[in-house]
Amino acid sequence: MFPGFFEWIWDGGHMLFMGALWYALSIIGMGLTFCLIKSAIETQQGKGSHHGDGHGHH
């Protein structure tokens, strides 16, 4: 899975397969992180809080 493991060979197969995997994982990870951070900032700025007020709890 990582370079350095004894199964790892520096060949096209490993680089292509693992490259695609880590590429997909980083897109997912970065997308999720972006959303989390943006949401945290927006929440801090008070955005979206009107949804919590006014309606009250039943």
Add this chain to the structure above:
Amino acid sequence: MDSALIPEGVKRCSFGKFMVFISIVSAVLLWGVYAMLLCWLKGLNQTNMNDYYGFALWIWADLAVIALGGGAFFSGFLKYLVGKDELKNIINYAVLIGFICYSSALLILAIDIGQPLRGWFIFWHANVHSMLTEVAFCLSCYFGVLCIEYIPLVLENRQLNKVPFFHNFAHNLHEIMAVFAATGAFLSFFHQGSLGGVAGVLFGRPFAYREGVFVWPWTFFLFTWSAAAFGPCFTLSLTKLLEKISGKKLVKDNVIELLAKISGWMIFTYTIAKIADTYYWAVVTAPGKGQTLMEFYTGNAFYGIWILVLEVIIGGLIPGLILITNKGRKNKYLLTTAIILACIGVSVNRWVMVLQVMAVPVMPFDTWALYYPSWQEVATTILPVAYGVLLIGISYRYMPIFPQERELNPID
């Protein structure tokens, strides 16, 4: 009692009735959980699998739910990348079904392996040349994508959405959903294909083996194509089923017909490709390995040529032809028949590519091996179905799954 949790402007059955439903399904679920624990604690001797049937009911169930759950990635692909905006009215449900199918597939795999505690070896000691490795990686990653697609739905629950962070998070996830949908489509293309490759690369098994391009046998492309083609039919089938149970129209006809039309053309073209593949395999590939087509369909008590007809003609060509015609899509009965036949067709295909592969003898002095599952295998296969019913029940009750429901069923 739970009215505060139910989306505004829609009607749901009484809490008592809902609890009765939950209890019945949970009982089935617990039965499955009991069988699952038996398999984990006592080992795979609880199954009827044997050394001839290393792959059996579970792997079929796995392949089938992944194919049927293909509606999620293909609908997402059509909505976010092709721009079929109407599909936003069914995409939530497609995502929910996909989420159920893929979580089920992962659970089944966790039960199916002989040493579940070593399951992580497939990632850690990955052999990149194995189709199964690719399946494991892409499946897990895509399940992550499905979670990301399902989370906003959960957060849109009336009470959860009042929490500012959840509201913002759901909104922001929606904003960049196209990125996740694209990644999901990419991952799905590969793992659906690799599942086809699992059988297609078996050069020691002439029944399964196919030639192909580069490292991918033809089954790789056929599996991806069929998942994209038949997956939406499962989404449509479950939409129709939920409409029937709830007694309400949940999605407008134009949306259903659009998805049915796209699915129809995909099925039709897939079936042509499948027929071409079968023909080439029957006249070139299999004879090249010393076996004739009819050897695969005779000499045993179960597998006859009927299964090929059921898969390709009844479960492929017929639903394809119905769905590509305007008349077929407009006729309620024809449409329902077609989408059910399509679900059967793709499930039979997955069955053939797992169980018949194991059954066919390869050594000339070997015999056909037939198999029937043990109750533990059946129970653990029903387990995901019960889990799916439960999750659909809960999601439908508490989350805004169908955007058109309010408009189609106004409450006075």
Add this chain to the structure above:
Amino acid sequence: MSAKEQKKAKRFGMVIDLDKCTGCGACMVACMAENNVPFKKDESNKLDSITWMRVFKLTNGKEYPDADVCYLPRPCQHCEGHDGHSPCVSVCPATATDYSRETGIVSQIYTRCFGCRYCMAACPYHARYFNWWDPVWPKGMEKMLSPDVSVRMRGIVEKCSFCFHRYQRAMDKAHLEGRRELAENEYQTACTQACPAGAITFGDLNNPGHAVYKLKQSPNAFRLLERLGTNTKVYYVSEREWVRRAGDNYLAHEKTGQVAAAH
């Protein structure tokens, strides 16, 4: 591997004379004892009992007086496939089975296997077995197990290793004596030595000095399912044409022995 190393590489294999095999099963017994192969109280169901070496009974399907029987011992065929891509090695997702380019032996790493059984699906010879149960030895027998072979736990796949531990033992001895090469009789499998009829011959298929080198060149030699391209290292010999024909799948018009895949 360099060209020089390639030259030195071994391809251990067998030649089994089917006309000599009486079907006594001594090879199966020897294999089980040698390799600590677990067994159940009732071994009658051959679909879930482990037999690294299994003797198949073949018949020519004719009536008396033309009826004929052949017993075919089937160890793991140690396929080389194309360039080491044997059917099972290439599919194992966790690199738990490996093709050795030094010996030509297909190994199984028991501590690595997590029991997905894809290799079993890939093997057309049914040479791979799953441990459906944990091994249970009759009281006292655990003390008689071979210390050179690890016992296997429930939930993993195992198979014939060409008694690889014997190779390791022989190599250890050779190294201590300052040698790098083994004599033919220094490394022999348990089944080979147990066969009372002398039907099994084992050695390096690449070594012209070994008996198998010549035996495999017999016009009556064939390999199981050769046309699939598995490129096995177990050769069979029989003077009977129907036996040679039973070793592979033939279309009605095809001649025996003329359909093998090229390597």
